[in-house]
Amino acid sequence: MSAAIRIQQVSKCFGSTQALDAIDLEVRPGEFFGLLGPNGAGKTTLISALAGLVRADFGKLSVMGHDVQADYREARRHLGVVPQELVFDPFFTVRESLKIQSGYFGIRDNDSWIDEILENLGLTSKANANMRMLSGGMKRRVLVAQALVHRPPVIVLDEPTAGVDVELRQTLWHFIRRLNEAGHTIVLTTHYLEEAENLCTRIAMLKAGRVVALDTTANLLRRFSVHTLRLRTRQAIPPELTHGAAENGGWWSLPFDRFDEVEPLLAKIRAAGCVIDDLEIGKPDLEEVFVRVMQGQAN
Numbered sequence: 001m002s003a004a005i006r007i008q009q010v011s012k013c014f015g016s017t018q019a020l021d022a023i024d025l026e027v028r029p030g031e032f033f034g035l036l037g038p039n040g041a042g043k044t045t046l047i048s049a050l051a052g053l054v055r056a057d058f059g060k061l062s063v064m065g066h067d068v069q070a071d072y073r074e075a076r077r078h079l080g081v082v083p084q085e086l087v088f089d090p091f092f093t094v095r096e097s098l099k100i101q102s103g104y105f106g107i108r109d110n111d112s113w114i115d116e117i118l119e120n121l122g123l124t125s126k127a128n129a130n131m132r133m134l135s136g137g138m139k140r141r142v143l144v145a146q147a148l149v150h151r152p153p154v155i156v157l158d159e160p161t162a163g164v165d166v167e168l169r170q171t172l173w174h175f176i177r178r179l180n181e182a183g184h185t186i187v188l189t190t191h192y193l194e195e196a197e198n199l200c201t202r203i204a205m206l207k208a209g210r211v212v213a214l215d216t217t218a219n220l221l222r223r224f225s226v227h228t229l230r231l232r233t234r235q236a237i238p239p240e241l242t243h244g245a246a247e248n249g250g251w252w253s254l255p256f257d258r259f260d261e262v263e264p265l266l267a268k269i270r271a272a273g274c275v276i277d278d279l280e281i282g283k284p285d286l287e288e289v290f291v292r293v294m295q296g297q298a299n
Helices: 045-052 072-077 094-104 111-118 136-148 166-179 193-199 217-223 257-273 287-296
Strands: 005-014 019-027 032-038 060-063 079-082 154-158 185-189 202-207 208-216 227-231 244-248 251-256 274-281
Touching: 005 045, 019 045, 019 208, 032 045, 032 193, 045 060, 045 154, 045 185, 060 072, 072 079, 079 136, 094 111, 094 136, 111 136, 111 166, 136 154, 136 166, 154 166, 166 185, 166 193, 185 193, 193 217, 193 287, 202 217, 202 244, 202 287, 208 217, 208 287, 217 287, 227 257, 244 257, 251 257, 257 274
Parallel strands: 032 185, 032 202, 079 154, 154 185
Antiparallel strands: 005 019, 005 060, 202 208, 227 251, 227 274, 244 251
C-alpha cells in the first residue's frame, strides 16, 4: 500500500536560514501522526511544502502517491490543511465560504456534507453569519470545516486548538477521532503535548529542520522517560539515594524504572530517619520526553 505522505530528503533554505535539512518521513494510511517541535523547528515550512505553497529546494513530497509538484492537482485534492493563521474572506457567510471552497475542487450539491460538518463542529447556529462577525474560536472552526469540505483522505492540522476554548478542543477532537476511525490519515502539529500523547500513535520530533526522534508514542515514553517518586520530607534525603534526583520546594523527585523498586527505595528513606509527609507517583509523559530530546539528552 502506498504511503499517505512520503517525504524524501526534503531541504529548504530561506536566505541563510536552513528551514528543512534532508527530512525523511513516511506517514502510513490511517495513521494519527504527530509532528512536534519548538518554534522555528520547520513544522509549518514542511506543511507548506506538502501543500504546494512552498517549493522545496531539494527532495520529493507526495500525498497518496501523487507528487506535490509534478501532480499538484491530485496531490492537493487528496489533502486538507488547517493552517495556523486565521485566514478568511470577510465578505461571505460561513455556509457561503464552505460552498466556495467546495467549488475550488469542482464539487457542487454537497449541502448534506456541509451540514454534517457544521453540526459536528458546532457551527450550525453560525451557518448564515458573516465571517467577520465570528469570534476567533469560531473562525478557527470554519478553517477546519474548509479543510474537510472536499473529503480529503489526508488531513493536516497545524496548531488547530491554539488559543481556543476547552469546548472547541473537545468538539474538534471528537470529530477528528471519528474521521480517523473511518480511515482518514491525520497529521497533527501542536504545542499542547497532552493532545499529542492522547491522540497520536506515532510521533516525529523536529529540531532546527531535522528529525531528531521518530517512533511510536509508547516507545518514546519507554525510551526517554521514567516514572518518578515524588515525596516531601522534613529531613535531608541520604546522599546515596539522590543520584538523578531533584529537589524543589521541599519535594524530592526520585526516578525509577520498575514499580518493584518503590518499596525498597521507601524502606531506605525510612531507615535513614526521614519522615515522609506526602508522596505521589508521577507517570512518564510526553512533555518530559520532548524536553529531553530537545536538550539532546535522548540516547
